[in-house]
Amino acid sequence: MENINGANPERNCTGEPLLELRDVCFSYQSQGSRSISEDGAAAGTITGINLSLRSGETLALIGESGSGKSTIGRLILGLLKPERGSILIKGEDVTRIKRRRRADLLQSIQVIFQNPLDALNPRMRILDQIAEPAVSLLGVGWTAAREIAAEAMNAVGLPAGVGQRYAIEVSGGQAQRVVIARAISLKPALIVCDEPVSALDVSVQAQILNLLRDLNRQMGVALLFITHDLRIVPYVCKRSAIMERGGIVETGLTNDLFSRPKSTYAAALLNAVPGFLSSERNIDRARNGYDEI
Amino acid sequence: MMRSKLFSYILRKVFRAVFTLLLLSTLVFFALRLSGNPARILLSPDAPPEMVAAYAERYGLNAPLAEQYVLYLRNLLSADFGSSYINSKPVAAIIIDRLPATLELGLSGIVLAIFIGIPLGLMAALDRSGPIDKYAMTLATLVYSVPSFFFGVLLMLLFSVALRWLPSSGSDTWRNLILPAMTLGIGNAALLARFTRSAVAEIMQQPYILAARARGTPRSRIIVHYLLPNAGIALLTVIGLMIGTTIVGAIVTETVFAWPGLGSLFVSSVSSRDIPVVQAIVILSAATMVTTNLTVDFLYRVADPRIRTAQR
Numbered sequence: 133m134e135n136i137n138g139a140n141p142e143r144n145c146t147g148e149p150l151l152e153l154r155d156v157c158f159s160y161q162s163q164g165s166r167s168i169s170e171d172g173a174a175a176g177t178i179t180g181i182n183l184s185l186r187s188g189e190t191l192a193l194i195g196e197s198g199s200g201k202s203t204i205g206r207l208i209l210g211l212l213k214p215e216r217g218s219i220l221i222k223g224e225d226v227t228r229i230k231r232r233r234r235a236d237l238l239q240s241i242q243v244i245f246q247n248p249l250d251a252l253n254p255r256m257r258i259l260d261q262i263a264e265p266a267v268s269l270l271g272v273g274w275t276a277a278r279e280i281a282a283e284a285m286n287a288v289g290l291p292a293g294v295g296q297r298y299a300i301e302v303s304g305g306q307a308q309r310v311v312i313a314r315a316i317s318l319k320p321a322l323i324v325c326d327e328p329v330s331a332l333d334v335s336v337q338a339q340i341l342n343l344l345r346d347l348n349r350q351m352g353v354a355l356l357f358i359t360h361d362l363r364i365v366p367y368v369c370k371r372s373a374i375m376e377r378g379g380i381v382e383t384g385l386t387n388d389l390f391s392r393p394k395s396t397y398a399a400a401l402l403n404a405v406p407g408f409l410s411s412e413r414n415i416d417r418a419r420n421g422y423d424e425i
Numbered sequence: 426m427m428r429s430k431l432f433s434y435i436l437r438k439v440f441r442a443v444f445t446l447l448l449l450s451t452l453v454f455f456a457l458r459l460s461g462n463p464a465r466i467l468l469s470p471d472a473p474p475e476m477v478a479a480y481a482e483r484y485g486l487n488a489p490l491a492e493q494y495v496l497y498l499r500n501l502l503s504a505d506f507g508s509s510y511i512n513s514k515p516v517a518a519i520i521i522d523r524l525p526a527t528l529e530l531g532l533s534g535i536v537l538a539i540f541i542g543i544p545l546g547l548m549a550a551l552d553r554s555g556p557i558d559k560y561a562m563t564l565a566t567l568v569y570s571v572p573s574f575f576f577g578v579l580l581m582l583l584f585s586v587a588l589r590w591l592p593s594s595g596s597d598t599w600r601n602l603i604l605p606a607m608t609l610g611i612g613n614a615a616l617l618a619r620f621t622r623s624a625v626a627e628i629m630q631q632p633y634i635l636a637a638r639a640r641g642t643p644r645s646r647i648i649v650h651y652l653l654p655n656a657g658i659a660l661l662t663v664i665g666l667m668i669g670t671t672i673v674g675a676i677v678t679e680t681v682f683a684w685p686g687l688g689s690l691f692v693s694s695v696s697s698r699d700i701p702v703v704q705a706i707v708i709l710s711a712a713t714m715v716t717t718n719l720t721v722d723f724l725y726r727v728a729d730p731r732i733r734t735a736q737r
Contacts, residue, residue, distance in 0.1 A: 209639040235641050243639040250632035254731055255654045268646045298730035311636075324639075 148223055149184040150321050150354055151208065151241075156181040156217035158207055178203050178378045181217070187321060188352040192365040192386065195375030196401070201358045204375075205324045208356070210238050222321075239269050242315035246327040248307035252299035259285070259295030262314045269318060284313040288343055305336035309343065316347060322354040323347075330361060341368055362405050366390060374398045435723075442719045449711040454497055457700050462486060467510055467698050484510065506705035511697055516705045520687065526596055527686030530605055530679065531671030537610030538617050538667060543660065545614070546621025547648070553626055561618065569615035573674075577608035577681040594683035605682040609674060613667050617660070624659035625652050658729050665721035669714035672706065 158178040178200045185191050193201045206212045218225045221237045245251045262281035266272050288309040315323050329337040357369050373383040382395045393399040464481040481487045506516035549561040585593035595601050637647050679688035694702040725732045
């Protein structure tokens with residue numbers, strides 16, 4: 133398989149940024165809520181975040197638990213409101229526009245959460261779960277929405293029979309495919325992947341990573357890949373940003389960043405992973421490792 | 426295989442329900458006879474012994490207790506509850522005569538509780554820690570902690586005595602139903618509001634709700650397709666309990682408003698020591714609870730695929 137810096141991936145990275153964060157700041161304390169963060173970021177603060185992502189691009193947001201990476205994902209998804217700064221989607225600041233327009237813009241961003249079984253409605257059949265965004269967001273009828281859902285299921289390699297099951301009746305890997313099918317059913321420009329494989333078995337992880345990479349290549353969908361697992365980053369993302377205590381300490385091409393980290397924290401983080409040394413040889417090994425599974 | 430497991434599940438549940446009813450019927454029989462010979466209790470203390478003996482003979486009270494018990498069970502199986510000690514009418518006929526009024530009142534109360542309690546609890550959960558939540562839950566706690574007879578009297582004083590809008594007793598028109606149904610329904614609405622609030626608040630923390638919000642799913646759709654169906658299991662339990670306690674719950678309300686149902690019949694039968702009627706109402710009340718529980722158990726399976734899968 134080609135590596136991430138080859139010809140195909142990110143061939144659509146063009147023009148204006150699809151997503152841009154300018155000096156974004158956020159604090160859970162000021163929101164009076166600590167419940168929404170899953171990664172322990174509730175105790176922390178997000179300060180001065182600047183990020184940009186173009187169409188078809190893949191960017192990894194890396195950091196320890198509590199560094200604030202999931203909080204950034206939630207800010208982008210509109211689940212949290214920044215205290216300061218701007219979040220631009222296709223050039224429009226979603227923090228300052230009307231609710232309806234914001235909802236329209238946010239449709240181009242979909243999300244994949246860490247635990248796929250928890251991300252599915254236990255009372256709804258799988259096919260309807262995938263069809264539901266088309267009904268509620270595009271306003272199409274259920275029959276047409278189920279056709280869209282069937283296409284999305286086919287695209288992620290789910291057998292049609294799975295559509296009639298409930299979340300409890302599918303495996304973790306299948307559930308994550310369902311979540312991905314639901315995310316791509318609206319043909320989004322960007323998918324925020326918040327630790328999308330960390331709750332899955334290793335063999336299933338490889339399948340899901342391959343699927344995400346294929347979707348990036350074939351559909352040109354951009355990926356913001358939030359993870360604490362450094363080993364999978366070179367396989368999926370061309371660019372990376374490393375976070376520490378609510379701020380970004382280093383950004384760059386994954387290849388460069390992993391082989392020659394400039395900041396002390398990035399170097400320490402890379403060297404903290406057992407068996408993962410920040411050398412090009414090991415990056416290649418990590419990248420190719422998933423092909424061997 | 427799956428079909429046979431389902432069959433054995435149903436059989437097990439039905440067997441348990443029948444056993445519970447048998448146990449309850451036995452308890453009722455012996456408990457009511459602990460107070461002594463019903464003929465002596467019913468007749469005045471200075472009644473001549475011949476009269477007591479004749480009375481006992483007429484209602485089969487002279488037979489040994491075990492024999493009475495066997496006869497009682499045999500009659501129960503054919504829905505024969507005996508005759509009233511007071512007016513000698515068949516108990517089944519007396520109950521059939523009073524049952525519609527209790528059902529009318531009980532169901533009105535439950536419908537009122539559902540239409541007030543669920544929306545109130547939902548609004549409170551959606552505004553968690555906000556003003557609606559605080560006021561709604563304070564009100565619910567206040568209403569629930571007021572005894573229903575006191576609440577009924579308050580309603581009567583306000584709407585019947587002070588404002589003269591509604592009748593305070595009887596069952597002639599639909600207007601007679603309003604105050605007793607409110608008395609019964611508002612207390613249950615308060616209970617249902619608290620349950621709805623806690624069930625919805627818990628579900629709102631689930632990742633699939635966060636995922637739906639992140640996808641931009643409209644709030645109304647999240648409520649209808651995500652929150653209410655998933656909170657339904659908890660609510661089904663509470664509504665099941667309310668239905669199960671319809672007869673018992675109506676005792677006080679029917680007495681306060683002179684509503685001609687089973688509740689007021691029960692009170693008058695206890696005071697006149699009409700054991701066959703009391704016995705029949707207690708058994709009917711228990712049967713309502715057992716049947717409702719059984720139905721709720723089956724509905725759990727229909728409503729929640731997780732329960733269905735877990736029981737396979």
